[in-house]
Structure formats: structure tokens, C-alpha cells
Amino acid sequence: MRYIFIFLALSSTLYSQVGINTSNPLATLDVNGSLMVRSIPLENDASNAKNSILITNNNEIKQIPLLEIYKEEFKTAVKGSFDSASAISISLLGGSGIVPFDNEDFDINDEFDTTTHKFTAKQDGIYRIYVQVKQNNLHISTNYGVRILKNNTVIQKNSFANLSVALVNITTPVRTVQTLVELNENDEIKFEIESSLVSVATNLVGSSANSFFTIERIR
Structure with a gap:
């Protein structure tokens, strides 16, 4: 009886992997x-879901922190502005001009080009877009604003007249616009100033507190 007990004890140590429907188990x-x-x-307690969830990988069951899944799935987060706080001159030849944002506060998926001033989506999804600009030299015009373009088509804009009374400007110099838009991979987003001041240059305040944009993928 003593020898049987020793054999069983050794067996539990030697055969630490158990297989069901397999004679060659590769895991416990x-x-x-x-x-x-x-x-x-x-x-x-729903808060426990933030710690980790179970996944299958090559037929193995593993756990992964939920935050890592979020980082993998929701990669897009961009905030940009101007590299200089000085006035930024924009030509309005033809009644519009691209806003030349050339500085990134962050761009976690490397999707905004500070040379072409365009955002190119790397994944399909729904995106939240916001842009704000402040005019430095407020011209009197019947129309002045900022707009968002998707693949060179205007999808959202905020534009209205610049007015003055007795040489005092009564129109806010700030224009903002935001939207939700569905983008596919390689779709492009850019920002433009539009105005009735054809062939005239306008200046924007370069300070990042006044002129900036954000783009984030929400799903």
C-alpha cells in the first residue's frame, strides 16, 4: 500500500498536464x-470588466487588460495648431484657402501631415472633428468662416458676415465648427477659410489657445 501511495504521488507530479480527446496535452x-x-x-460589479477579459489566441484562452483593447481599437486622437504664435497669413484666392496647421500637440496614429495640412484616416470608423480659428485682422465682408472638407467636399461650415459700426467691429473674430463623420480608410480631412473677400489675404491668430483643431475616432 505504501508503494502505491508513492507511485500516485509521483504520478501527480509527472503528469501535470491533462488532455481531453488528446494524448499530447500542451497545457495544464x-x-x-x-x-x-x-x-x-x-x-x-461592472467595474471589474476594466481589469481584464478572456480572449482566444491560437486556440489558447488568455486574459488581456481592457485598456489595451481600447488602445488598439481607438487609436486616432489628434490635436494640432500653428507652430508660430505670430499672425498666420492665408491667401483667399478664389474665395477660400486651406488652414495651414503645421504643429501637432499629439497624433497617436500618425495620421495628420503638417506639410500638406491634411488628415488621412488609417481605419474605418466614426470620427469627431472640431476646428476653431480666430481672425487677426477683421475685414468687413458679407461672408467669412471656417469649414471642414472630406475628400475636397464641404461637409460642415460656420460662416457669416463680418460687420462694424462707426469703425468698431461688432462681429466676433472667432469661427468654430464641429461634426461627426463616417470615414473609410484613406479618406482625407482638411480645414479651409472661406470668404467673400476674393483675392484678399486674411490673418489668423497663431496662438494655440485661439486657433486649433482636434480629431478623434469614437468607434
Whole structure:
């Protein structure tokens, strides 16, 4: 009886991997087939989901922090502005001109080009876009504003007249516009100033507190 007990003790150490439907287990428990759990306790604390979830990878069950999944799936987050706080001159030849944002506060998926001043989506999804500009030299005009273009088509804009009374400007120099838009991979976004002041240059305040944009993918 003593020898049987010793044999069983050694067996539990030597055979630490158990296989079901396989004679060559590759893990502590290797199931070659479907898996059914007939009763799963309900987790009442939803905050536990932030810690980790179970996934399958090459038929192995593993855990991964939920934050890592979020980082992988929602990569787009861009904030840009001007590199100089000085006045930024924009030609309005033809009634519009691209806003030449050339500085990035952050761009976690490297999607905005500070040379072409365009954002190119690297993944399909729904994006939240916001842009704000402040005019430095407020011209009197019947129309002045900022707009968002997707693949060279205007999708959102905020434009109205610049007015003055007795040489005092009564129109705010700030223009803002925001939108939600569905983008596919390689779709482009850019920002433009539009105005009735054809062939005239306008100046924007270069300070990042006054002129900037943000783009984020929300799903």
C-alpha cells in the first residue's frame, strides 16, 4: 500500500498536464473539442470588466487588460495648431484657402501631415472633428468662416458676415465648427477659410489657445 501511495504521488507530479480527446496535452488542461459551461455566476460589479477579459489566441484562452483593447481599437486622437504664435497669413484666392496647421500637440496614429495640412484616416470608423480659428485682422465682408472638407467636399461650415459700426467691429473674430463623420480608410480631412473677400489675404491668430483643431475616432 505504501508503494502505491508513492507511485500516485509521483504520478501527480509527472503528469501535470491533462488532455481531453488528446494524448499530447500542451497545457495544464488541453481540451481538443468544444467547451461548455452550464452555469456561470453573474458579475454584479461592472467595474471589474476594466481589469481584464478572456480572449482566444491560437486556440489558447488568455486574459488581456481592457485598456489595451481600447488602445488598439481607438487609436486616432489628434490635436494640432500653428507652430508660430505670430499672425498666420492665408491667401483667399478664389474665395477660400486651406488652414495651414503645421504643429501637432499629439497624433497617436500618425495620421495628420503638417506639410500638406491634411488628415488621412488609417481605419474605418466614426470620427469627431472640431476646428476653431480666430481672425487677426477683421475685414468687413458679407461672408467669412471656417469649414471642414472630406475628400475636397464641404461637409460642415460656420460662416457669416463680418460687420462694424462707426469703425468698431461688432462681429466676433472667432469661427468654430464641429461634426461627426463616417470615414473609410484613406479618406482625407482638411480645414479651409472661406470668404467673400476674393483675392484678399486674411490673418489668423497663431496662438494655440485661439486657433486649433482636434480629431478623434469614437468607434
